[in-house]
Amino acid sequence: MSKTRVVVTGVGAVTPIGLDAETFWNNAISGVSGIGPLTRVDASKFPISVSAEVKDFDPSVFMDKKEARKMDRFTQFAVASSLMALKDASLEITEDIAPRVGVWIGSGIGGMETYQEQFRAFEQKGYRRVSPFFVPMMIPDMASGQVSIITGAKGINSCSVTACASGTNSIGDAFKVIQRGDADIMITGGAEAPITDMAVAGFCSAKAVSTNEDPQTASRPFDANRDGFVMGEGAGILILESLESALARGAKIYAEIVGYGATGDAYHVTAPAPEGEGGARAMKQALNDGGIQPEEVQYMNAHGTSTLYNDKFETMALKKVFGEHAYKLAVSSTKSMTGHLLGAAGAVEAILTVRAIKDGIIPPTINYETPDPECDLDYVPNEARKQEVNVAMSNSLGFGGHNATLVFKKY
Structure with a gap:
């Protein structure tokens, strides 16, 4: 039995080296580093001083401010990246196609920032001060859930939580959904916003992160002087589509998966x-x-x-x-x-x-x-x-x- 061919027709990204996929790509091939001083937490508490943070991200460019306040930062990244990817793919999700458009977005940790803030509120002021949005902001599948709600995609809606493989597993799993005929289009990728006190503390205790204080050389894969990874944040989303669907609507094609x-x-x-x-x-x-x-x-x-x-x-x-x-x-x-x-x-x-x-x-x-x-x-x-x-x-x-x-x- 021949397999359904699947292609990539759109991309969107929010990263430390670009707030859209085109800027991200141009900076990557120019060798631009997104690593700088650790600012999202008090660096004096930790043995590390650098991170790869997303700068100048404004969620209100992509969603209503009131709705953005009900999302953890990782979900905001995912929604922004998904909307940019759909625009890049020139794809409008109409009622006709919505049941055949799915979402599969992974996250290794989910809403760590939300968890930390709400736990502090609980400790200091009791359960009544915990937000009713706490659980739906924190859980890792909410990037997928919110993207589905905002875009109107009504097909399979899922999330792979496999640590640092979450984004790749999500894309692979979404590819298989189309290949087996359960959807024509998938919005897929990964999102993470882990630069919080607890996550930084955990990785420092595990001795997994670089203690190099120089942002320009802290992340040096395959180099003899490497000493650990540098924590980053952001999201990447791909639009996967059956070749038949892509050709029928004259979509541009980046590559075939x-x-x-x-x-x-x-x-x-x-x-x-x-x-x-x-x-x-x-x-x-x-x-x-x-x-x-x-x-x-x-x-x-x-x-x-x-x-x-x-x-x-x-x-x-x-x-x-x-x-x-x-x-x-x-x-x-x-x-x-x-x-x-x-x-x-x-x-x-x-x-x-x-x-x-x-x-x-x-x-x-x-x-x-x-x-x-x-x-x-x-x-x-x-x-x-x-x-x-x-x-x-x-x-x-x-x-x-x-x-x-x-x-x-x-x-």
Whole structure:
């Protein structure tokens, strides 16, 4: 039985290096860093002083101010990105098509800021001062729920919560919804706003974040001097559409999504499986799903967190999957510019991956200065590269042993 072909027809993003997808892309290929001083919390309380924050975001540009106050910041990011993606796709959700348009947006943490604020209100003033909107603002699926309400999409409405793989799993799961015929169009991606006292404290205690005080070099994936990831925030949304639907309405097509792999390490709550065994299986699964041979892949947007074990084991996994071709593969970690957007990371990176295919430009890994002998692939150091890209992949690997990989190809 032939599979329904699925394409990307729109993108929208709110990121530390751009409040829309076009600015985000242009800054990524220009090597612009979105990492700066930690300002959303009192940095003096913590051993870290840098983060990748979204600056100058105004939710009232996209929604009524009263409605915005009923949403956590991560949901505001998701709504804004979704509306921009629909506009980019020239798509209006009418009553005729609404039942065939679904939403699948992931978040690793959800409304952490809301949880923190409301817990403080409860502790200081009792339960009566807790907002009646507390629960629907906090829960991770509310990005998907609010996007559905605001856009009128009445198809499947879901949310993948798989830590740092949430955005990638959501896109892969949405792809499969269309492929099996349960929807024609999906609004999908990830959103996260984790720069709060409790989340920062948790990651600091876990010793997962960089203590480098220099914003320009704190996130340095695959570099020998890397010392942890930099927390980021934002959202990325893609419009996935059956090829039949896209052609029928004359939509522009960024790329075709052809493969999805998802595996579990069954190993440890925070550490990746030795030698990236689970990630390697996810990549192989995605290639098999798309009918793609390893040597056909030209670009990999790596998970590349700038942590000791992730970068080393992801490199080992790439060698396991691609063999000698791993050394011919362009591999970059755009977290060097955006920081780590946790549940939104895979979504914003999927946008960069499809743009690499469409524009023939591979974004760089910036801050790459000192090679690590254990990380010896082509990481597209410091400057973007003009190169035709026919097939590209994107990896996301999350706490809990969640591994997810997407494969895109030129349409």
